Amino acid sequence: MEISAWAERIRQGQKRAIARGISFIENRDPRREALLQSLYPYTGSAALIGVTGAPGAGKSSLVDRLIDAIRREGKTVGVVAVDPSSPFTGGALLGDRVRMTRHALDDGVFIRSMGSRGHLGGLAVATREAAVVLDAAGIDVIFVETVGVGQSEIDIMHLVDTVALVLPPGSGDAVQVFKAGIMEAADLFIVNKAEQPGTERLVKDIEELLDLSGSHRPWRPPIVKTSVKDEMGTDEMWRQLKRHRRYLMESGEGERRQRAHLRREVEAMVEEELRRRLQGRLEDSAIKTDLDRLQQREWTPQQVARKWMAHLAAGKGGDRE
Ligand SMILES: Nc1nc2c(ncn2[C@@H]2O[C@H](COP(=O)(O)OP(=O)(O)OP(=O)(O)O)[C@@H](O)[C@H]2O)c(=O)[nH]1
Ligand SMILES: [Mg+2]
Structure with missing residues (x-):
């Protein structure tokens, strides 16, 4: 079904369309993003x-x-x-x-x-x-x-x-x-x-x-x-x-709270994405080497964090889906 037609059914309150939408969310179906975007307004x-x-x-x-x-x-x-x-x-x-x-x-x-x-x-x-x-x-x-x-x-x-x-x-x-x-x-x-x-x-x-x-x-x-x-x-x-x-x-507390929640929501998404990219970018062996350095007290956690951040910054992003 077309996303727009589906979104329309959800907006009409049709239970089956709603249930299917939530299933897409649970299954992390890639199409859920387009659906959520058309529903968000x-x-x-x-x-x-x-x-x-x-x-x-x-x-x-x-x-x-x-x-x-x-x-x-x-x-x-x-x-x-x-x-x-x-x-x-x-x-x-x-x-x-x-x-x-x-x-x-x-x-x-x-x-x-x-x-x-x-x-x-x-x-x-x-x-x-x-x-x-x-x-x-x-x-x-x-x-x-x-x-x-x-x-x-x-x-x-x-x-x-x-x-x-x-x-x-x-x-x-x-x-x-x-x-x-x-x-x-x-x-x-x-x-x-x-x-x-x-x-x-x-x-x-x-x-x-x-x-x-x-x-x-x-x-x-x-x-x-x-x-x-x-x-x-x-x-x-x-x-x-x-x-x-x-x-x-x-x-006005409701508005204030909603803004705080929206900010937290976006930040959580950014954090999740950063973690995902980091995992995509660092070899297991590199992680092992860095953890060894930490355990041997050769490097500090700050130094390792800076190195990992540099890895993230060097990438064009989204290279490993
Ligand atoms: N005596 C008594 N029992 C109650 C009352 N409200 C709920 N119960 C019983 O307490 C039990 C748990 O109720 P639920 O409504 O499932 O509790 P819940 O907090 O949703 O439980 P979970 O979702 O499993 O965390 C059930 O057996 C209910 O019948 C009450 O006011 N008095
Ligand atoms: Mg319950």
Whole structure:
């Protein structure tokens, strides 16, 4: 199919065209670049919401409920569930980890799970590109669900407008979560499974940590107690997500954040390309020789870096695809 005709189908929100677009992204198909280019002008209006937290915290269950609230408002929803620990999913519509199958027949809901393939930086790029496809398709709200609170999640969270961090009570010391670096990224704290003991304790811990670290910030992240089991709190979660979006738009913070994200996105691409070229340009034997020099303390890492940079600069670029 012609790229332009295909892009048009995506823009009309046709599910099969969208799914195929995301498959191209996952497979790193060379044609994806032309597709993304024709879609890009039509993006920028979707609300991008990251939902992160430890495995089993209830992220998918919460998103499943939020979909109800959003659909009641007549808006469309996309979900990209990213799991860095699982192998490439091959475009499987839903893994076991995505508890949203009941929405599968709704034309206003598009759900996709993405596993890792290659390195994690690539996964963040692929997630971003999948969001571009959904955004161009006119989807109003796009959730990016990521498992865990490691570096790969932090990378992925730099792609979204709003970050909701889901914590179940009794998940250990909340302070540890904050130390993991996701604290600065969280715009909303969701204490899920709030029907369980330990909820008030966790809320209090989060409040105290917010008092310590964030009192000067213009947006104080709200703490929302939810229980998917007892059908409690998810409407409030959606209300707070909308409140944060309004804050982003009215304060100018949204624009600032988007620019920072775009810059990071471009920089990540440049870094990846440089690494690829470097690998293409340096012989394995040359790398071995340089590493020997370092280990023998004959050269410094700076000297080697300068040599490698000189190799890059000497090339015309793109010589090894
Ligand atoms: N008791 C209780 N269980 C819940 C609640 N929310 C979700 N669960 C259960 O917790 C388990 C994990 O829920 P998921 O929604 O799959 O959690 P997740 O964070 O998406 O999990 P991963 O994607 O595997 O990281 C499921 O068995 C849910 O039924 C809740 O509010 N209370
Ligand atoms: Mg999940």
